[in-house]
Amino acid sequence: MKTVLIIEDDNDIREGCAEILELSGYKALKANNGKAGIELASQHKPDIILCDIMMPELDGYGVLYLLGKNSATSEIPFIFLTAKTERIDFRKAMEMGADDYLTKPFDDMELITAIETRINKWQKQKDAYRSTLNHLERLSLNPGDGMNELKALIAGRKIKRIKKKQVLFYEGDSPQGLYLLMEGSIKMIKRALDGRQLITSLYKPDDYIGLDSLLLEEAYTETAEATEHTSVCLLPKELIVNLLNKYPEVSRQFIKILSKDIHQKEEQLLELAYLSVRKRIAQVLLRLSKTSASPTLLNISRDELAELAGVALETVSRTLSDFKEEGLIEKNGNQLCLIDISRITKLKN
Structure with a gap:
């Protein structure tokens, strides 16, 4: 049975949501303010959180921020419940890491559909996560050394979700680390002075993005844009560099990945020329x-x-x-x- 935490100061809405969820086969946890919600989330690790924005003491933004700082709760799907309809509030919620946004009043089906959709997406991401970690086992001949550290590094990072046509980074940006594509697809774009653009690479799940700029310690030479709804994991620059310096077998595998990318771009250039x-x-x-x-x-x-x-x-x-x-x-x-x-x-x- 999936557990849903409802953080809402309005008694009628809180109890109403709980009743709908319990009738639909969910276990409902209830909190009447943000602080109590954080305590319940830390204690029970629910499968998803519904949270009002406008609450006394600690508002919904504060709840999301504090849960995001805790590694035990940072990945729990989070849906805002609010009477606000201004676009700026929606944008702020999404930028802070919320997964969805329900505007009051909402009906039973809207609530259940939002919850089921987010839980299903999170399950798919966890499956992709496990697949990626299993794939990483092949990066090292000695999985007890560098591979365990790389897996721990990935497992401890939060997944960033970007929408179709959203830019991950622009040409000229400084790399903050190495991106691992968990789900979706990313295209690399090179723009000419006359405005035309060329796709130089298409990345799929389990691919690393930005390795060349990271190793060269130079700005990105291309723009990365999502071609569909995509999830990525950012591995911090200093941690990746330390890992590469510490474990030569992992370094060799990353060099192979970089070499393959270079080879593919050489083929593309030859095709364009001849x-x-x-x-x-x-x-x-x-x-x-x-x-x-x-x-x-x-x-x-x-x-x-x-x-x-x-x-x-x-x-x-x-x-x-x-x-x-x-x-x-x-x-x-x-x-x-x-x-x-x-x-x-x-x-x-």
Whole structure:
């Protein structure tokens, strides 16, 4: 049975929410002020927290801030309950790390749906977290040394959630550490002086982002932007550097990761320099196919294809239409189905 903590100074709302939750199969913990809520959260570690914003003594923002400072409660999904409808309040809540925002009055289904959605998302993130930690076991030949420290470092960091099209960092920013992609996808963008942009890399879960800038101690040379709702974990710069200096076997694996990234960018530059537009777009489709969950189904927009291939949007549209007429692909919105990967591979330059 999942446990929900309700922090609300209005007796009617607090008791009403508790009744709805208990009838829906949840265990409800109740607190009538922020301080009592923090104590219950620390003691019981609920699966999710519902918290009013406007409360005496300690408001909802203060509750979220203090829970975030405690490693035992910082990852608990947090939903604000408030009568405020101003956009600035919503933005402040999200920037502080809240997972959702329900405006009073809300009905039973809105409440249950918000709770179920957040708990399910958190469970998926925990599964991805375990998968990532298991994947890290392969980073070291001696899992008792550097790997245990790396796993402990990741496990102790808070996950940052960013929305589609939100920027993780900009070109010119100074790296604060190394990002580990837990869920979603991140594209690296290089912008030209005339405003055009080229996607230089696409990162998937378990990939590290910003390793080159971290090791060179230089500003980022590209902008990182989420292509879907994404979760990342920031590993602080000083801790990663100490780990690399302390454990050569971990350093070797990170060097391999960096070398692979460099190799992929070299291939992309050669394609831009020597391949025809038609062949470049085909190569992009093949690269995406290798990293896609389904090799024959790609979810990508024409804009992103244009930025990956370094061509105009109109050229992408025309080429995809040609590929469709030739029986190489099928199109359905942003989804491309690769019908004949073998023929796409053998396309002449």
